[in-house]
Amino acid sequence: MMTAQILLDRAGHSPGVIDGYGGGNTSRALRAFEKAQGLEEDGELDDELLSALREQAGSDPLVTRYTLTQEDVAGSFRQVPADMAAMAERDRIGYSSASELLAEKFHMSEGLLAALNPDAELTSAGTEILVVQADSAEIEGTVARIEIDKSASELRAYDSEDNLLASFPATVGSSEFPSPSGAMEVSAIAMEANYTFDPGDQDWGGDEALTIPPGPNNPIGGVWIDLGKDGYGIHGTSDPSSIAKSASHGCVRLTNWDARALARAVESGSTKVAFN
Structure with a gap:
Protein backbone atom coordinates (compact mmCIF):
# COMPACT_ATOMS: atom_id res chain seq x y z
CA MET A 1 0.00 0.00 0.00
CA MET A 2 2.90 2.35 0.67
CA THR A 3 3.95 1.95 -2.97
CA ALA A 4 0.55 3.10 -4.21
CA GLN A 5 0.47 6.04 -1.80
CA ILE A 6 3.90 7.28 -2.91
CA LEU A 7 3.04 6.93 -6.60
CA LEU A 8 -0.29 8.71 -6.11
CA ASP A 9 1.48 11.57 -4.35
CA ARG A 10 3.92 11.87 -7.25
CA ALA A 11 1.07 11.74 -9.78
CA GLY A 12 -0.67 14.73 -8.17
CA HIS A 13 -3.47 12.84 -6.45
CA SER A 14 -2.65 13.15 -2.79
CA PRO A 15 -3.45 10.28 -0.41
CA GLY A 16 -2.91 12.71 2.46
CA VAL A 17 -0.42 11.31 4.96
CA ILE A 18 1.64 8.43 3.57
CA ASP A 19 1.39 5.81 6.30
CA GLY A 20 1.55 2.46 4.51
CA TYR A 21 -1.94 1.44 5.61
CA GLY A 22 -4.26 2.92 3.00
CA GLY A 23 -7.87 3.72 3.85
CA GLY A 24 -10.47 6.18 2.62
CA ASN A 25 -8.07 8.89 1.49
CA THR A 26 -6.03 6.41 -0.53
CA SER A 27 -9.15 4.95 -2.17
CA ARG A 28 -10.31 8.48 -3.00
CA ALA A 29 -6.93 9.27 -4.58
CA LEU A 30 -7.02 6.05 -6.60
CA ARG A 31 -10.44 6.99 -8.00
CA ALA A 32 -9.21 10.49 -8.85
CA PHE A 33 -6.22 9.05 -10.68
CA GLU A 34 -8.48 6.62 -12.56
CA LYS A 35 -10.75 9.51 -13.58
CA ALA A 36 -7.82 11.60 -14.80
CA GLN A 37 -6.51 8.64 -16.84
CA GLY A 38 -9.89 7.63 -18.27
CA LEU A 39 -9.91 4.32 -16.39
CA GLU A 40 -12.80 2.59 -14.65
CA GLU A 41 -13.35 4.42 -11.36
CA ASP A 42 -13.54 1.74 -8.68
CA GLY A 43 -10.74 2.81 -6.33
CA GLU A 44 -9.40 -0.74 -6.23
CA LEU A 45 -5.65 -1.31 -6.48
CA ASP A 46 -4.77 -4.04 -8.97
CA ASP A 47 -1.80 -4.79 -11.25
CA GLU A 48 -3.21 -2.74 -14.14
CA LEU A 49 -3.73 0.33 -11.97
CA LEU A 50 -0.32 -0.04 -10.32
CA SER A 51 1.28 -0.25 -13.76
CA ALA A 52 -0.53 2.93 -14.86
CA LEU A 53 0.63 4.68 -11.70
CA ARG A 54 4.25 3.68 -12.32
CA GLU A 55 4.04 4.92 -15.91
CA GLN A 56 2.62 8.27 -14.81
CA ALA A 57 4.69 8.80 -11.66
CA GLY A 58 8.09 7.58 -12.83
CA SER A 59 10.48 4.86 -11.78
CA ASP A 60 12.54 6.66 -9.12
CA PRO A 61 13.11 4.57 -5.98
CA LEU A 62 10.21 4.69 -3.53
CA GLN A 133 10.57 9.74 -2.06
CA ALA A 134 7.25 11.45 -2.61
CA ASP A 135 6.19 14.42 -4.70
CA SER A 136 8.04 17.72 -5.04
CA ALA A 137 4.76 19.35 -3.96
CA GLU A 138 4.39 21.29 -7.20
CA ILE A 139 1.30 21.33 -9.40
CA GLU A 140 2.21 21.39 -13.08
CA GLY A 141 0.29 24.30 -14.57
CA THR A 142 -1.92 27.10 -13.31
CA VAL A 143 -5.12 26.24 -11.48
CA ALA A 144 -8.02 28.04 -13.15
CA ARG A 145 -10.82 26.32 -11.25
CA ILE A 146 -11.20 24.57 -7.91
CA GLU A 147 -14.06 22.23 -7.14
CA ILE A 148 -14.75 21.30 -3.52
CA ASP A 149 -16.87 18.17 -3.26
CA LYS A 150 -18.23 18.32 0.27
CA SER A 151 -19.82 14.87 0.20
CA ALA A 152 -16.58 13.24 -0.98
CA SER A 153 -14.29 15.38 1.23
CA GLU A 154 -12.22 16.14 -1.84
CA LEU A 155 -10.73 19.22 -3.51
CA ARG A 156 -10.06 19.02 -7.26
CA ALA A 157 -7.92 21.50 -9.19
CA TYR A 158 -8.42 22.07 -12.94
CA ASP A 159 -6.61 24.10 -15.58
CA SER A 160 -8.27 26.50 -18.05
CA GLU A 161 -9.02 23.61 -20.43
CA ASP A 162 -10.75 21.67 -17.65
CA ASN A 163 -8.00 19.09 -17.28
CA LEU A 164 -7.75 17.66 -13.78
CA LEU A 165 -4.32 18.77 -12.51
CA ALA A 166 -4.47 17.55 -8.92
CA SER A 167 -6.77 16.28 -6.21
CA PHE A 168 -6.48 16.38 -2.44
CA PRO A 169 -8.37 14.94 0.54
CA ALA A 170 -10.07 17.80 2.37
CA THR A 171 -11.74 18.43 5.69
CA VAL A 172 -14.94 20.45 5.28
CA GLY A 173 -17.59 21.81 7.63
CA SER A 174 -20.16 19.95 9.66
CA SER A 175 -23.94 20.29 9.90
CA GLU A 176 -23.39 22.64 12.85
CA PHE A 177 -20.67 24.69 11.12
CA PRO A 178 -21.24 24.02 7.41
CA SER A 179 -18.99 24.95 4.53
CA PRO A 180 -20.63 27.36 2.08
CA SER A 181 -22.29 26.48 -1.20
CA GLY A 182 -21.99 28.13 -4.58
CA ALA A 183 -19.30 30.12 -6.35
CA MET A 184 -16.37 32.07 -4.91
CA GLU A 185 -12.96 33.26 -6.10
CA VAL A 186 -9.43 33.27 -4.72
CA SER A 187 -8.90 36.81 -3.44
CA ALA A 188 -5.59 36.55 -1.55
CA ILE A 189 -2.80 34.07 -0.80
CA ALA A 190 -0.57 34.01 2.28
CA MET A 191 2.15 31.39 2.66
CA GLU A 192 3.04 32.41 6.25
CA ALA A 193 -0.27 33.57 7.66
CA ASN A 194 -1.29 34.60 11.13
CA TYR A 195 -4.55 33.19 12.42
CA THR A 196 -6.92 35.84 13.74
CA PHE A 197 -9.66 34.73 16.10
CA ASP A 198 -12.49 37.25 16.46
CA PRO A 199 -15.13 36.04 18.95
CA GLY A 200 -17.65 38.43 17.40
CA ASP A 201 -17.50 36.47 14.13
CA GLN A 202 -17.53 32.98 15.65
CA ASP A 203 -20.03 30.76 17.44
CA TRP A 204 -17.23 28.83 19.15
CA GLY A 205 -14.04 29.47 21.11
CA GLY A 206 -13.36 31.99 23.86
CA ASP A 207 -14.37 35.60 24.37
CA GLU A 208 -11.00 37.21 23.63
CA ALA A 209 -9.78 38.43 20.23
CA LEU A 210 -6.44 36.75 19.49
CA THR A 211 -3.76 36.77 16.81
CA ILE A 212 -1.89 33.47 16.57
CA PRO A 213 1.53 33.82 14.88
CA PRO A 214 2.35 31.78 11.77
CA GLY A 215 3.84 28.32 11.70
CA PRO A 216 2.93 24.76 10.76
CA ASN A 217 1.12 24.17 14.04
CA ASN A 218 -1.05 27.25 14.17
CA PRO A 219 -4.78 26.55 13.61
CA ILE A 220 -4.52 27.14 9.84
CA GLY A 221 -1.16 25.46 9.38
CA GLY A 222 0.32 28.80 8.31
CA VAL A 223 -1.02 28.69 4.72
CA TRP A 224 -4.15 30.67 3.85
CA ILE A 225 -5.99 30.97 0.52
CA ASP A 226 -8.70 33.56 1.04
CA LEU A 227 -12.00 33.13 -0.79
CA GLY A 228 -13.13 36.71 -0.27
CA LYS A 229 -16.41 35.96 1.46
CA ASP A 230 -17.48 35.67 5.09
CA GLY A 231 -14.02 34.67 6.33
CA TYR A 232 -13.93 31.42 4.34
CA GLY A 233 -10.65 30.05 3.06
CA ILE A 234 -8.60 27.01 2.13
CA HIS A 235 -5.74 26.36 4.55
CA GLY A 236 -3.36 23.90 6.16
CA THR A 237 -3.65 22.07 9.45
CA SER A 238 -1.74 21.29 12.62
CA ASP A 239 -2.91 17.65 12.39
CA PRO A 240 -2.40 16.19 8.90
CA SER A 241 -3.62 12.73 9.92
CA SER A 242 -7.09 14.17 10.61
CA ILE A 243 -7.72 15.39 7.06
CA ALA A 244 -11.05 14.14 5.65
CA LYS A 245 -11.62 12.29 8.93
CA SER A 246 -13.02 15.16 11.01
CA ALA A 247 -14.96 18.39 10.45
CA SER A 248 -13.93 22.04 10.24
CA HIS A 249 -15.79 25.19 11.26
CA GLY A 250 -16.66 25.80 7.59
CA CYS A 251 -13.29 26.38 5.93
CA VAL A 252 -11.47 23.78 3.84
CA ARG A 253 -8.45 22.11 5.43
CA LEU A 254 -5.66 20.32 3.55
CA THR A 255 -2.37 18.89 4.74
CA ASN A 256 0.22 21.64 4.98
CA TRP A 257 2.14 20.33 1.97
CA ASP A 258 -0.99 20.09 -0.16
CA ALA A 259 -2.06 23.60 0.89
CA ARG A 260 1.35 24.98 -0.09
CA ALA A 261 1.26 23.23 -3.46
CA LEU A 262 -2.21 24.60 -4.18
CA ALA A 263 -1.29 28.11 -2.99
CA ARG A 264 1.63 28.23 -5.44
CA ALA A 265 -0.59 27.22 -8.36
CA VAL A 266 -3.66 29.46 -7.90
CA GLU A 267 -3.98 33.12 -8.91
CA SER A 268 -5.57 35.82 -6.79
CA GLY A 269 -8.50 37.44 -8.59
CA SER A 270 -8.58 34.73 -11.24
CA THR A 271 -8.95 31.20 -9.86
CA LYS A 272 -12.62 30.30 -9.43
CA VAL A 273 -13.87 28.13 -6.56
CA ALA A 274 -17.10 26.13 -6.48
CA PHE A 275 -18.55 24.29 -3.48
CA ASN A 276 -20.96 21.45 -4.20
Whole structure:
Protein backbone atom coordinates (compact mmCIF):
# COMPACT_ATOMS: atom_id res chain seq x y z
CA MET A 1 0.00 0.00 0.00
CA MET A 2 2.90 2.35 0.67
CA THR A 3 3.95 1.95 -2.97
CA ALA A 4 0.55 3.10 -4.21
CA GLN A 5 0.47 6.04 -1.80
CA ILE A 6 3.90 7.28 -2.91
CA LEU A 7 3.04 6.93 -6.60
CA LEU A 8 -0.29 8.71 -6.11
CA ASP A 9 1.48 11.57 -4.35
CA ARG A 10 3.92 11.87 -7.25
CA ALA A 11 1.07 11.74 -9.78
CA GLY A 12 -0.67 14.73 -8.17
CA HIS A 13 -3.47 12.84 -6.45
CA SER A 14 -2.65 13.15 -2.79
CA PRO A 15 -3.45 10.28 -0.41
CA GLY A 16 -2.91 12.71 2.46
CA VAL A 17 -0.42 11.31 4.96
CA ILE A 18 1.64 8.43 3.57
CA ASP A 19 1.39 5.81 6.30
CA GLY A 20 1.55 2.46 4.51
CA TYR A 21 -1.94 1.44 5.61
CA GLY A 22 -4.26 2.92 3.00
CA GLY A 23 -7.87 3.72 3.85
CA GLY A 24 -10.47 6.18 2.62
CA ASN A 25 -8.07 8.89 1.49
CA THR A 26 -6.03 6.41 -0.53
CA SER A 27 -9.15 4.95 -2.17
CA ARG A 28 -10.31 8.48 -3.00
CA ALA A 29 -6.93 9.27 -4.58
CA LEU A 30 -7.02 6.05 -6.60
CA ARG A 31 -10.44 6.99 -8.00
CA ALA A 32 -9.21 10.49 -8.85
CA PHE A 33 -6.22 9.05 -10.68
CA GLU A 34 -8.48 6.62 -12.56
CA LYS A 35 -10.75 9.51 -13.58
CA ALA A 36 -7.82 11.60 -14.80
CA GLN A 37 -6.51 8.64 -16.84
CA GLY A 38 -9.89 7.63 -18.27
CA LEU A 39 -9.91 4.32 -16.39
CA GLU A 40 -12.80 2.59 -14.65
CA GLU A 41 -13.35 4.42 -11.36
CA ASP A 42 -13.54 1.74 -8.68
CA GLY A 43 -10.74 2.81 -6.33
CA GLU A 44 -9.40 -0.74 -6.23
CA LEU A 45 -5.65 -1.31 -6.48
CA ASP A 46 -4.77 -4.04 -8.97
CA ASP A 47 -1.80 -4.79 -11.25
CA GLU A 48 -3.21 -2.74 -14.14
CA LEU A 49 -3.73 0.33 -11.97
CA LEU A 50 -0.32 -0.04 -10.32
CA SER A 51 1.28 -0.25 -13.76
CA ALA A 52 -0.53 2.93 -14.86
CA LEU A 53 0.63 4.68 -11.70
CA ARG A 54 4.25 3.68 -12.32
CA GLU A 55 4.04 4.92 -15.91
CA GLN A 56 2.62 8.27 -14.81
CA ALA A 57 4.69 8.80 -11.66
CA GLY A 58 8.09 7.58 -12.83
CA SER A 59 10.48 4.86 -11.78
CA ASP A 60 12.54 6.66 -9.12
CA PRO A 61 13.11 4.57 -5.98
CA LEU A 62 10.21 4.69 -3.53
CA VAL A 63 12.48 5.03 -0.51
CA THR A 64 15.73 6.97 -0.42
CA ARG A 65 18.48 7.88 2.01
CA TYR A 66 18.43 11.39 3.43
CA THR A 67 21.12 13.10 5.49
CA LEU A 68 19.85 15.27 8.31
CA THR A 69 20.84 18.93 8.08
CA GLN A 70 21.44 21.40 10.87
CA GLU A 71 18.11 22.99 9.98
CA ASP A 72 16.35 19.64 10.53
CA VAL A 73 17.65 19.11 14.04
CA ALA A 74 18.45 22.54 15.47
CA GLY A 75 14.99 24.06 15.42
CA SER A 76 13.46 25.50 18.56
CA PHE A 77 11.15 22.53 19.06
CA ARG A 78 8.50 23.20 21.70
CA GLN A 79 5.28 21.50 22.71
CA VAL A 80 2.32 23.27 21.10
CA PRO A 81 -0.07 24.78 23.67
CA ALA A 82 -3.63 23.50 23.58
CA ASP A 83 -4.90 26.93 24.59
CA MET A 84 -5.08 29.63 21.88
CA ALA A 85 -4.31 32.40 24.38
CA ALA A 86 -1.00 30.68 25.16
CA MET A 87 -0.31 30.31 21.43
CA ALA A 88 -0.84 34.05 20.96
CA GLU A 89 2.04 34.75 23.36
CA ARG A 90 4.56 32.99 21.12
CA ASP A 91 6.52 34.38 18.16
CA ARG A 92 5.90 31.31 16.01
CA ILE A 93 3.95 28.07 16.29
CA GLY A 94 6.61 25.73 14.97
CA TYR A 95 7.15 21.99 15.05
CA SER A 96 7.16 20.17 18.36
CA SER A 97 9.95 17.77 17.36
CA ALA A 98 12.40 16.84 14.61
CA SER A 99 10.24 13.79 13.97
CA GLU A 100 7.21 15.95 13.21
CA LEU A 101 9.25 18.25 10.96
CA LEU A 102 10.74 15.37 8.96
CA ALA A 103 7.44 13.52 8.65
CA GLU A 104 5.77 16.59 7.14
CA LYS A 105 8.78 17.32 4.94
CA PHE A 106 8.38 13.94 3.28
CA HIS A 107 4.56 13.68 3.48
CA MET A 108 4.76 10.77 5.93
CA SER A 109 3.27 9.77 9.24
CA GLU A 110 5.61 9.86 12.20
CA GLY A 111 4.82 6.18 12.67
CA LEU A 112 6.12 5.29 9.20
CA LEU A 113 9.21 7.45 9.74
CA ALA A 114 9.92 5.53 12.95
CA ALA A 115 9.25 2.16 11.28
CA LEU A 116 11.77 2.93 8.53
CA ASN A 117 14.32 4.13 11.09
CA PRO A 118 13.79 2.09 14.28
CA ASP A 119 17.23 2.85 15.74
CA ALA A 120 17.81 6.37 14.43
CA GLU A 121 18.29 9.34 16.72
CA LEU A 122 17.03 12.47 14.99
CA THR A 123 19.31 14.78 16.94
CA SER A 124 22.52 15.25 14.92
CA ALA A 125 23.22 16.78 11.52
CA GLY A 126 24.91 14.22 9.28
CA THR A 127 22.77 11.31 10.47
CA GLU A 128 21.48 9.27 7.54
CA ILE A 129 17.87 8.07 7.57
CA LEU A 130 15.40 6.44 5.19
CA VAL A 131 12.47 8.48 3.89
CA VAL A 132 9.84 7.98 1.22
CA GLN A 133 10.57 9.74 -2.06
CA ALA A 134 7.25 11.45 -2.61
CA ASP A 135 6.19 14.42 -4.70
CA SER A 136 8.04 17.72 -5.04
CA ALA A 137 4.76 19.35 -3.96
CA GLU A 138 4.39 21.29 -7.20
CA ILE A 139 1.30 21.33 -9.40
CA GLU A 140 2.21 21.39 -13.08
CA GLY A 141 0.29 24.30 -14.57
CA THR A 142 -1.92 27.10 -13.31
CA VAL A 143 -5.12 26.24 -11.48
CA ALA A 144 -8.02 28.04 -13.15
CA ARG A 145 -10.82 26.32 -11.25
CA ILE A 146 -11.20 24.57 -7.91
CA GLU A 147 -14.06 22.23 -7.14
CA ILE A 148 -14.75 21.30 -3.52
CA ASP A 149 -16.87 18.17 -3.26
CA LYS A 150 -18.23 18.32 0.27
CA SER A 151 -19.82 14.87 0.20
CA ALA A 152 -16.58 13.24 -0.98
CA SER A 153 -14.29 15.38 1.23
CA GLU A 154 -12.22 16.14 -1.84
CA LEU A 155 -10.73 19.22 -3.51
CA ARG A 156 -10.06 19.02 -7.26
CA ALA A 157 -7.92 21.50 -9.19
CA TYR A 158 -8.42 22.07 -12.94
CA ASP A 159 -6.61 24.10 -15.58
CA SER A 160 -8.27 26.50 -18.05
CA GLU A 161 -9.02 23.61 -20.43
CA ASP A 162 -10.75 21.67 -17.65
CA ASN A 163 -8.00 19.09 -17.28
CA LEU A 164 -7.75 17.66 -13.78
CA LEU A 165 -4.32 18.77 -12.51
CA ALA A 166 -4.47 17.55 -8.92
CA SER A 167 -6.77 16.28 -6.21
CA PHE A 168 -6.48 16.38 -2.44
CA PRO A 169 -8.37 14.94 0.54
CA ALA A 170 -10.07 17.80 2.37
CA THR A 171 -11.74 18.43 5.69
CA VAL A 172 -14.94 20.45 5.28
CA GLY A 173 -17.59 21.81 7.63
CA SER A 174 -20.16 19.95 9.66
CA SER A 175 -23.94 20.29 9.90
CA GLU A 176 -23.39 22.64 12.85
CA PHE A 177 -20.67 24.69 11.12
CA PRO A 178 -21.24 24.02 7.41
CA SER A 179 -18.99 24.95 4.53
CA PRO A 180 -20.63 27.36 2.08
CA SER A 181 -22.29 26.48 -1.20
CA GLY A 182 -21.99 28.13 -4.58
CA ALA A 183 -19.30 30.12 -6.35
CA MET A 184 -16.37 32.07 -4.91
CA GLU A 185 -12.96 33.26 -6.10
CA VAL A 186 -9.43 33.27 -4.72
CA SER A 187 -8.90 36.81 -3.44
CA ALA A 188 -5.59 36.55 -1.55
CA ILE A 189 -2.80 34.07 -0.80
CA ALA A 190 -0.57 34.01 2.28
CA MET A 191 2.15 31.39 2.66
CA GLU A 192 3.04 32.41 6.25
CA ALA A 193 -0.27 33.57 7.66
CA ASN A 194 -1.29 34.60 11.13
CA TYR A 195 -4.55 33.19 12.42
CA THR A 196 -6.92 35.84 13.74
CA PHE A 197 -9.66 34.73 16.10
CA ASP A 198 -12.49 37.25 16.46
CA PRO A 199 -15.13 36.04 18.95
CA GLY A 200 -17.65 38.43 17.40
CA ASP A 201 -17.50 36.47 14.13
CA GLN A 202 -17.53 32.98 15.65
CA ASP A 203 -20.03 30.76 17.44
CA TRP A 204 -17.23 28.83 19.15
CA GLY A 205 -14.04 29.47 21.11
CA GLY A 206 -13.36 31.99 23.86
CA ASP A 207 -14.37 35.60 24.37
CA GLU A 208 -11.00 37.21 23.63
CA ALA A 209 -9.78 38.43 20.23
CA LEU A 210 -6.44 36.75 19.49
CA THR A 211 -3.76 36.77 16.81
CA ILE A 212 -1.89 33.47 16.57
CA PRO A 213 1.53 33.82 14.88
CA PRO A 214 2.35 31.78 11.77
CA GLY A 215 3.84 28.32 11.70
CA PRO A 216 2.93 24.76 10.76
CA ASN A 217 1.12 24.17 14.04
CA ASN A 218 -1.05 27.25 14.17
CA PRO A 219 -4.78 26.55 13.61
CA ILE A 220 -4.52 27.14 9.84
CA GLY A 221 -1.16 25.46 9.38
CA GLY A 222 0.32 28.80 8.31
CA VAL A 223 -1.02 28.69 4.72
CA TRP A 224 -4.15 30.67 3.85
CA ILE A 225 -5.99 30.97 0.52
CA ASP A 226 -8.70 33.56 1.04
CA LEU A 227 -12.00 33.13 -0.79
CA GLY A 228 -13.13 36.71 -0.27
CA LYS A 229 -16.41 35.96 1.46
CA ASP A 230 -17.48 35.67 5.09
CA GLY A 231 -14.02 34.67 6.33
CA TYR A 232 -13.93 31.42 4.34
CA GLY A 233 -10.65 30.05 3.06
CA ILE A 234 -8.60 27.01 2.13
CA HIS A 235 -5.74 26.36 4.55
CA GLY A 236 -3.36 23.90 6.16
CA THR A 237 -3.65 22.07 9.45
CA SER A 238 -1.74 21.29 12.62
CA ASP A 239 -2.91 17.65 12.39
CA PRO A 240 -2.40 16.19 8.90
CA SER A 241 -3.62 12.73 9.92
CA SER A 242 -7.09 14.17 10.61
CA ILE A 243 -7.72 15.39 7.06
CA ALA A 244 -11.05 14.14 5.65
CA LYS A 245 -11.62 12.29 8.93
CA SER A 246 -13.02 15.16 11.01
CA ALA A 247 -14.96 18.39 10.45
CA SER A 248 -13.93 22.04 10.24
CA HIS A 249 -15.79 25.19 11.26
CA GLY A 250 -16.66 25.80 7.59
CA CYS A 251 -13.29 26.38 5.93
CA VAL A 252 -11.47 23.78 3.84
CA ARG A 253 -8.45 22.11 5.43
CA LEU A 254 -5.66 20.32 3.55
CA THR A 255 -2.37 18.89 4.74
CA ASN A 256 0.22 21.64 4.98
CA TRP A 257 2.14 20.33 1.97
CA ASP A 258 -0.99 20.09 -0.16
CA ALA A 259 -2.06 23.60 0.89
CA ARG A 260 1.35 24.98 -0.09
CA ALA A 261 1.26 23.23 -3.46
CA LEU A 262 -2.21 24.60 -4.18
CA ALA A 263 -1.29 28.11 -2.99
CA ARG A 264 1.63 28.23 -5.44
CA ALA A 265 -0.59 27.22 -8.36
CA VAL A 266 -3.66 29.46 -7.90
CA GLU A 267 -3.98 33.12 -8.91
CA SER A 268 -5.57 35.82 -6.79
CA GLY A 269 -8.50 37.44 -8.59
CA SER A 270 -8.58 34.73 -11.24
CA THR A 271 -8.95 31.20 -9.86
CA LYS A 272 -12.62 30.30 -9.43
CA VAL A 273 -13.87 28.13 -6.56
CA ALA A 274 -17.10 26.13 -6.48
CA PHE A 275 -18.55 24.29 -3.48
CA ASN A 276 -20.96 21.45 -4.20
